[in-house]
Amino acid sequence: MKRRPTRYTLLLARSGGGSRALSLPGWAVLALSGFLLLWSGVNAYLWYRAREVRALEARIRALSQEARRLSLALEAERTQNGVLSQEAERAKKELEALKKAMDELRRRAGLSPLNALPVRYQEGGQGGGALEGWAEVQATLLDLRNQLSEIAPALERTLEVERSLPLGFPLRAYEGVTSYFGMRENPFGPGVEFHDGLDFSAPYGAPVHATGSGVVVQAGWMGAYGLAVLLDHAEGYETLYGHLSRIAVRPGQRVERGQLLGYVGSTGRSTGPHLHYSVYRHGVAVDPRPYLEARR
Incomplete structure (x- = not known):
């Protein structure tokens, strides 16, 4: 039988009217x-x-x-070229002062001083107008910014060491010394003895503060010092606070300069309420007085 071709019928309807069918072959x-x-x-x-x-x-x-x-x-x-030139010159002078301050920061951080300014910016150099002046200022600022990124970590380490050094008085309102560092008469009998710190006169219960940041090595009864606190600082320093009535820290605790350690008492080998304060460097007792004056 002969196959009939496929056809498709489209129905077109008009609104309100009749409809019409349209037959199309498949290819159409x-x-x-x-x-x-x-x-x-x-x-x-x-x-x-x-x-x-x-x-x-x-x-x-x-x-x-x-x-x-x-x-x-x-x-x-x-x-405004003339005005810009004057501003560039003022900026250069300010950068000179900034360079000196940067050199001081390098010195405090233990770094060698560097020449922060471009060669063409040195005294006696030939200017090239406002635009070139500002270009030199920008180059100098970039160099100083790079230096600051180098200085910051070293300076932070230096400041951390400085914060840990035992400087100033352990008592804030009582600075009277009743017994100094060195040989003294034995307050408990005849003869003389070596006194390895300073005795500060203070009333019972007066607060005692750390003279530098550090770590509590000991906090408790320490023989002749009675209730005492021993702090370990940087650079081989240690400080001891003796004859306390009460202790406010514990061994292993990290403390900051000025933090409360305990309260004045008369425990241990003592004739009355006072604070015994010692400074040690690499295990050897040193006179605390120079360290007290360093914080004035």
Whole structure:
């Protein structure tokens, strides 16, 4: 039997009226579908290209505005060249002072001083106008900023050591010394003895503070010192606070300068309420008086 060709029927209906059937062969439907796909693709491409054109136009407008702004700024800079030159010179003088301050920071951090300024910026150099002057200032600022990144860690370590040094008085309101460092008469009998610290006169219960940051090595009964606290600081320093009535810290605790350690008492080998304060360097007792004056 002979196969009949496939046909498709489209039903067209009119609102409020009759309808009409349209019969199309298969190849016509395929052709119409292809045409519709092609038409959609062309429209999508044209829409995409139109969007690109609009974006380019917006970019051109923005660049035109930027060019105009830069042109006006350049013109203003040219008209104010004399003022800018004076400002550049003032900035250079301020940078000289900043360089000196930076050298001092390097010294405190234990670093060797460096020449922070470009060669052409040295005294006697030839200027090249305001723009070149500002270029030199910017180059110097960049160099100083790089130096600061090098100084900061070393300076922080130095400041940490400084915070840990035993400086100042362990009692804030009582600075009267009743017994000094060195040989003294034995307060408990005949003869003389070596006194390895200072005795501060203070009332019972007066607060005792750390003279530097450190770690509590001992906190408790320490023989002749009675209730006492021993702190370990940096650079081989240790401090001892003796004859306390009560202790406010514990062994292994990290304390900061000025932190409460305990309260004045008369425990151990003592004739009355007072604070015994000793400073040790690498295990050897030293006179605490120079360290007291260093914090004034």
